[in-house]
Amino acid sequence: xxxxxxxxxxxxxxxxxxxxxxxxxxxxxxxxxxxxxxxxxxxxxxxxxxxxxxxxxxxxxxxxxxxxxxxxxxxxxxxxxxxxxxxxxxxxxxxxxxxxxxxxxxxxxxxxxxxxxxxxxxxxxxxxxxxxxxxxxxxxxxxxxxxxxxxxxxxxxxxxxxxxxxxxxxxxxxxxxxxxxxxxxxxxxxxxxxxxxxxxxxxx
Numbered sequence: 001x002x003x004x005x006x007x008x009x010x011x012x013x014x015x016x017x018x019x020x021x022x023x024x025x026x027x028x029x030x031x032x033x034x035x036x037x038x039x040x041x042x043x044x045x046x047x048x049x050x051x052x053x054x055x056x057x058x059x060x061x062x063x064x065x066x067x068x069x070x071x072x073x074x075x076x077x078x079x080x081x082x083x084x085x086x087x088x089x090x091x092x093x094x095x096x097x098x099x100x101x102x103x104x105x106x107x108x109x110x111x112x113x114x115x116x117x118x119x120x121x122x123x124x125x126x127x128x129x130x131x132x133x134x135x136x137x138x139x140x141x142x143x144x145x146x147x148x149x150x151x152x153x154x155x156x157x158x159x160x161x162x163x164x165x166x167x168x169x170x171x172x173x174x175x176x177x178x179x180x181x182x183x184x185x186x187x188x189x190x191x192x193x194x195x196x197x198x199x200x201x202x203x204x
Contacts, residue, residue, distance in 0.1 A: 010057035011178065018050050018174075031160050031167075035121040038113045043163025045106045047170040048072055051081050054174050058181045078103055090176040095169050102162040109159070112137055127152050 025042045026033065040046055049071045055063040062068055065080040072078050082099065085091045091099065116133055118126070131151050132142050143151035 008057055008060075010061070011054060014050060014053045014057055015174070021046065031164050034156075035123050036156075036159060037121050038118075038159075039110055041163070043160070043165075043167040045072075045103075045110045047166045048078065048081070048103055048106075051085075051170055051173060051177075052077065054177050055081060055084060058177055078107075085173055085177075088176075088180050090173050090180065091169060098165050099169055102166045105158070105162045106166065109134070124152070127155070131155060 021040065022042060025037060025040075031043070037044065052063075052066055052072055053070055056066055056068065063080075063084070066077055067073055072081070082096060085099075086096055112133060113122075113130075116130075118130065122130055128143065128148055131148070134155070135142050135151075
């Protein structure tokens with residue numbers, strides 16, 4: 001098991017909070033639900049915030065260049081996180097490109113949701129309004145009654161594609177951050193993997 005001398009409480013608080021959200025949002029079934037938790041679901045922008053929190057915790061409270069806020073405050077902070085993951089061989093070029101696309105999309109959608117004072121989950125009954133806002137922001141044609149179903153299907157595919165990619169990469173990256181920090185052996189990392197329910201398709 002992981003020794004207490006290698007278990008900074010702040011880091012394990014991040015893991016515990018992550019697990020609570022994972023359980024609350026329905027585990028991997030979250031990727032199949034018609035209701036989308038834009039701001040706090042599995043694979044949402046909060047996955048990137050968890051990376052920042054883990055890096056700060058493993059650095060003793062504050063990683064150089066990152067603020068002590070629990071959320072990513074700027075694109076510059078995101079780039080610091082991405083560089084750390086790349087420089088420590090935690091992610092490769094393909095994962096980095098996937099994360100870039102996912103962060104850009106999830107950050108954009110989350111900010112759009114907040115700017116328009118939308119609250120709660122995105123459901124079918126308010127999806128048309130949101131997709132009209134999204135299309136207008138992107139400079140695209142507004143969805144019509146004839147193609148709204150296709151527009152909804154396209155958004156589900158786009159959102160959940162980025163969300164699942166983000167989830168898979170982040171849940172591999174957090175144990176790797178721990179391993180790099182403490183040179184943890186395979187048994188220790190396996191224990192952490194169990195704590196983070198890494199890549200387990202529970203509930204399917």
